[in-house]
Amino acid sequence: MFDKKELEKIKHGRKDWEKNCYLPHKKRHPERSKKFENLSWNEIKNLYTPGDIAHLDYIKDIGFPGEYPYLRGIHPTKYRGRLWTFRQFSGFGSAEETNRRYKYLLGHGETGLSVAFDYPTLYGYDADHPLARGEFGKCGVAVSSLKDMEILFSEIPIDKVTTSMTINGPAAIVWAFYIANAENRKIDRRIIGGTIQNDILKEYIAQKSFIFPPEPSMRLIVDTFEFGYKEVPRWNTISISGYHIREAGSTAVQELAFTVGDGVEYVKWAMKRGLNIDDFASRLSFFFNAHNDFFEEIAKYRAARRIWAKELKKLGAKKPRSLLMRFHTQTAGCSLTAQQPEINITRVTLQALAAVLGGTQSLHTNSMDEALALPSEKAVRIALRTQQIIAEESGVTGTVDPLGGSYYIEWLTDKMEEETYQYWDRVEKLGGVLPALEKGFYQREIAEAAYRYQKEIDENKRIIVGVNDYKMDEPIEIPILKMDEKGEERQINRLKKLRKDRNNTKVEKNLNALRKAAKSEANLMPFILDCVHSYATLGETCQVLRDVFGEYVEPAIY
């Protein structure tokens, strides 16, 4: 990237600087630590110069935004053209309560919706299932049928606003609720936009809300890819997620390697089915974490874009759109402290800024109270305002990839890419993604990193403000969200009424058709849509698939 002669001069200059300036100074004023490391325990040098990125070719390795390898961004104008989507992950209690929260957020300048479901919904159980005990509406909204989906989006313009839904095991069914609701409102499914997370691999790896074993799960996912590009073309049929891998305790490098590796795995499965890569690849999207190490996070997003473009090309994608990595980012929930919760606002600001400088398409900023409970209205408003301040006041949106060309950032981007490929080699040696999973490789890697991180905090080798240093002993003075105690009862009554009022012969017929189809190789989406249109519940529809596919039991590794 630099002239050879110039590089030589810089190399010598750096040596001289070390000898004459840096070391003498360091002798008089020692550094605070012998070694500086980032959050992946990679050693960071005191200074980066053109010498650290001399091996890079600007045109080939870095390039221009909107052009291959998309390191600097997937859009030529980036935030000069359009800001990222302000999308707050949100859901609690009943559909009515969450619907009110969505209207509140949209009223305060949110530009996209993101649904958090409660645990029974995530596992494909209705609210009155015995295993749903105590969980109703606790960490998300309960959606047991199309009826709940209707209420959840009542008076919200789903033909205009896009919706992301964090749902995996039963993603196909919940997506069908959304499509059916649009259709009942006379909105063409070809114009609705949004995302289903639908990323089962990271569920086995980290998030653990799986239902079926890997093979039938992958089949269902490919069904949604196929149905999506043919029937719901503006929908992202997957959000391949590193977020939860990171929350489970991985490093940034592991998050990057495992997530993009999962992405490649999905493409391979879809191609094995006979789908054309250029038909579905542009509807694959990603979801990353924004943790504390500012530069490492930025490098991670940039590296992810370049690796994805390269890999998709290798897999045979021809259309430029197929090569674009579009991603959502959420600030790191696991970095929030229950101690002095107000200071989480500062953490979130830094993390959000990293996501923006890394070129995210959409962003969720955590609320300060989330180490204590689900966010209160005020806390979530401040979190949203944080994004608005970055967008409107900070000036970082004026130029594309402002940190591109930083010696440190480019070096780190490159290093993270290199380490990603090293991880992929290890996975390959274990036989690929599914065998590595079954052998507990990912789980063990993450558990190791999580424990190491915690030990460093316990031993005060890593400072967390308010937790192991700068502590205060004073009561927490922020309001905690209170939920409607009657929500669960209302939900269960609604379910009872639904099961009585609907045409049960039709429900039975549709569920049987789904059962038959699940045993064949047919795409299940049309059958699932028939079930939900006739108001078969989530639990009933999912049970049919549980019967046919079986359930996954994970090896308990710690």
Place this chain on the structure above:
Amino acid sequence: MERRIRVLVAKPGLDGHDRGAKIVARALRDAGMEVIYTGLHQTAEMIVETAIQEDVDVVGLSLLSGAHMTLFIDVTKLLKEKGMEDVLVVGGGIIPEEDAPKLKKAGVAGVFGPGTHCGDIVDFIKKNVKR
């Protein structure tokens, strides 16, 4: 030789957040205790059954979904029913401050929130184990 403290680390309910449970399991093991980890998706019945089978001194419950007021208390109630009041029960997760005294009253002797030093959990168990 002194008998090592036996701990069952358990994940009740549907919550899949197991980072904390696994870290605590390892920390207790490193502190010399014998640790049995149940894995995910345990009902109160399953947890108590394992506690009896494994003859544990301590049950550690971890939950981040917010269902602790129901699921933790299900476990302490059932332990009592089975005559296992002498098993020390501790719990952790995303637990609002105001819930902690109620949990303690219901038999969860120690409640540990985010930011807890693993050493504090070890000390608490050593000091309070009843068997």
